[in-house]
Amino acid sequence: MKKKEQNKPFKWVLYFAIPFVLVLCYKYISKTSKSDYVTVDSADLTNANSTKEVPKTIDYIFDVKPILSDRCYLCHGPDNGTREANLRLDTKEGAYAAIGENLDRFAVVPGDTLLSQMAHRINSTNPLKMMPPEDSNLSLNTYEKAVLTKWIAQGAIWKDHWAFVPPEKSKIPEVKNSNLVVNEIDNFIIQKLEEQGLSLSEKASKEKLIRRVYFDLTGLPPSLEDIDAFLADNSNTAYEKIVDRLLNSTQYGEHMTASWLDVSRYSDTHGYQDDLERVMWPWRDWVISAFNRNIPYDEFIKWQLAGDLLPDATLEQILATGFNRNHKITQEGGVIDEEYRVEYVLDRTNTVSKSLLGLTMECAQCHDHKYDPISQKEYFSFYSFFNKVKEKGRMDYGEIPEPNIKITEKEIDEVLSFINKPDSIPEIDLMVMRDDAPNRKTYVLKRGAYDAHGEEVEPATPKAVLPFDGFKKNRLGLANWFFDEKNTLTARVAVNRLWQQIFGVGIVASSSDFGNQGALPSHPELLDWLAITFREGGWDMKKMMRRMVMSSTYQQTSKATPELLEIDPYNKWLARSSRQKLTAEMIRDNALAVSGLLVEKVGGPSVKPYQPKGLWAETTSGQGLTEYIMDTGENLYRRSLYTFWKRTVPPPAMLTFDAATRDFCTIERQKTSTPLQALVMLNDPQLIEASTVLATHLLKDKNLTDKKRIQIIFRKITSRAPEEFEVDNLLNFLSDSEANYDDTKRIQLTEKQEDISEEKLYALSTLTSLIFNLDEAIVKG
């Protein structure tokens, strides 16, 4: 009793504090939340949101549907199995239909909130009537209620989901600041900025720009010579020349491949249980070569989906189908074969739909999709394209799972010269696709369970995207369907992914979800214009990359003024360049490149660079890859896309920097900042070695002053000349380090340098490590 008394003041504090905190939360969120373009923000701030202004004219797509989808579709959406009260709000017919036992009531009566049950129910405080029900955890806030009510009052105008409506090539917008326009991208971007009284920021410095474009097109930093040449070139074409050179470099293909490996969940191991080794690197060699040869996107995808089914398929086209064999495969003793065989077909279905259609079709595996117009039957119809492979669920130790092909030395010499086969390997066996179980039937799997066969289905695609009419009912027909002019998604999804790669965030921020729960495009007209231009221009990927990096939008500075941060913290409108972080691959490759350690050999089997001891050994079962045996010589210094990927124990430093796990298809990596990343940057032997090697180079040149050395190191690592203040700061550190030197220090050396004093080397190596740890060293520019 006494305790309760004491507690009273606390309670009072709470009564005041909670609303206060909520308002504060809201103030912050309303300023900075992604919610105005990730329209599905789940922050549930019922009281606070009442201050957000309801738009004058309600737009169904931008204002209404995100609410209906997120809060109502779960019970009143596409899923037939869980629909309540026979009301569906995901279709126009459903929303306007008569409901109730006597069919005398309506959820939505355009223009009449009094007759519309929706308006009553969402605004009701009666727990028995209120929608969504209290226990659904999906409550509407005041703002959301107001939007829905106003939409009805304004006539409840319906539109189809934007992504299922064919793209339209709109007119290039006129802009006031036309002198800033380099190409059409700028017209679209500047127009939106001008509408808001904003404009593009100034151009990035040449140093920043060259660094940015090098990383974006090759994944590597520019050399000092590259930077100097660019700074010295005052011609109008200075930048363009660099762009063209980079697009034609071999490193371009390697860089593009690095992100395609995420999409295709590439790995050097099978991924389950004992995680045995597999050989798929020749497929990776093909991808690099395909990007470098600039094979058009439609061919690039068609070969990967159905190269084996093309008329007179070449060995190269068959090799490309390895894409759909990159999924995990188990060897675990005692598994039920069919359960895992089904799992592999599901994986292909999900990978293809996510990467090419930008749809989360996997949600329709166990029931009709809750948010998008994809029925479970359609899911398994799509699945059936990939269900004709004669494969086992459980592989044996030492087996190369079927279907597979053997590639001989002769074939490599004659038709597959892009495969970089070491002489030590006489021939290569690897997995490919082949429909050698043509009579296998496909059924809807009830609740997604491998053994619960339902209705039999035929190969088909989701009707909402484009009905599968007139196409051959196999993977080749499917591949052609993707590139049919009427397919509303393929081109949009592809250009959006390229945009994401260059600008950091897609025009559709949810690059793997173009459905009802996904983000809305920030620049819908631009997305459509790019999509159609991409298709009409022959799906030319280099040309599209070129268009993006040539734009003024791309070339802006990444400096953000406080005002811009306030107005657009997530840089949705691109009034500046986003200050993007290097990827895991780029961070290591940068260190290798600037220290001169990088071995620029293309392709071939994966390599095993530095990795902390014992990581494989401590979790192994004693089968397969039991111990990580580090490579020696040049294999330690290959680009990171060649690092051996063991799925159950991926390379730890890369994972720390948000690399995908490769367990399944990944379209977008996380972007985090963690203490573990700091530890990698400070202490990874690879970075320490790079520091020492770079320091050694500079100490060998006796004519250089310390100041000059600092300037060179700083420039190499960050691509810009340090300012006086920075040089002074670093000089201080250098002399302190030198003074601190004693014989307890151990310097990691590749070769002993007789003529360099140890304290000098220690101090300059430590200083180099410091510069590698600057924020700028892991930022593009």
Added chain:
Amino acid sequence: MEDEVSKHFLNNNRRQFIKKLGLGIGGLAAASMLDPFSSIVEAEGSPLAGMNLPHFAPKAKRVIYLFQSGGPSQLELFDYKPLLDKMRGQDLPDSVRQGQRLTGMTSGQDSFPLVGSQFKFNQYGESRAWVSDLMPYTAKIVDELCFVKSMHTEAINHDPAITFFQTGSQQAGRPSIGSWMSYGLGSLNDNLPTFTVLLSRGTGRPLAQPLYSRLWGNGFLSSLHQGVQFRSGKDPVLYLKDPEGMTRSERRKMLDHISELNEKQEREFGDPDINSRIAQYEMAYRMQTSVPDTMNIEDEPDHILQMYGSNAAIPGTYAANCLLARRLVEKDVRFVQLYHMGWDQHENLPSQIEKQAKDIDQATAALIMDLKQRGLLEDTLVVWGGEFGRTNYSQGTLTDTNYGRDHHPKCFTMFMAGGGVKPGFTYGETDDFGYNIAKDPVHVHDLQATMMHLMGIDHTKFTYKHQGRRFRLTDVSGHVINDLIS
């Protein structure tokens, strides 16, 4: 109770308050400096903002999860079935099996000879709990334990079954339970990771089932919430150790220079990530001291080492990890995940399980009693168990002294202690054959729901939206087992 609730809401709101208040662009770092392993970075997208975690006053603030990887046999340890001795060698009746699917390892067997435990059982404590002779130390503390005899799972193979227990889904890709807790509840300390992982290898079957780092992965949550493995040896956390010879003051000086130069960049570019990065470096620096300090057991008195057993002084053993687990929760680490491998006794079960039990028995009991004597047990939840149980029939030939057991998902035993569970309590029953559950089944999702409940989380409300769908640890099922809660 009521004041407990308001205290927690108050603390929670204070946490939120500081976060939000600090989240002017420049203030981001100030907030993350308080708590770099918490969700501050994510507060921007603010999926947590409406969650109001914890949902109610937690009974437990921390978890130690002693995962017994491989599937320990409930029949040799806790689930006493005298009928199996009587029927030794007789075939498992179809009426009992009821068409349960078998793994490929025994589905081809001609017969399924029933076999009871080679090891004797007795009842212990006031609670009269059954424990076999394999677990003498555990037997002594049964009055602290809350047994669940009626666990069941959906998976029959290791990889999917462990993944199911740790992430709520049989297929890879979801966050692990420790990541969920880290994400939802944040850190309780400011110099150690919120979610730590310790591995040990069993002596019963040293090379048995592997583990996979994705078991402690963050899935679609921020990688701030990934489990951080603490390893025996020189570099207890990967890349923690500075280059040989570098002193603390040198490192400190280096970080000061880095901060100065980074701050200049922040002023020029206005990028809030720079401040967050500065804070992460500070945390890394603190970890360089706090982690080795935690790992260094030199300050443990002999009687404590003896309590955990002779292996406690050997780094990397289960006993040493139990001691570390106590040290970690003592420093307010939120979630400590241990894995002890080697519980997969398909053959030579009697000899193997004897060693496995010896690996863990004394140290597990010591950990619980050590927590208790320090007053930590009341708000630390300890969970012991594997990914499934084992069959009541022999895999392979049954001889007088030897047999094996295959995987069995339909019933197995786990136990918990501390953190708001009933001490000296047994929940659920299996049938006389030890094959089916006779009473009060507890599904994996039920256990997860209950663990979350004890931590103050309503598992149905704690969701994370990813690719358009609200995900939760317990997927679409799971019920809190209120009977387990004290």
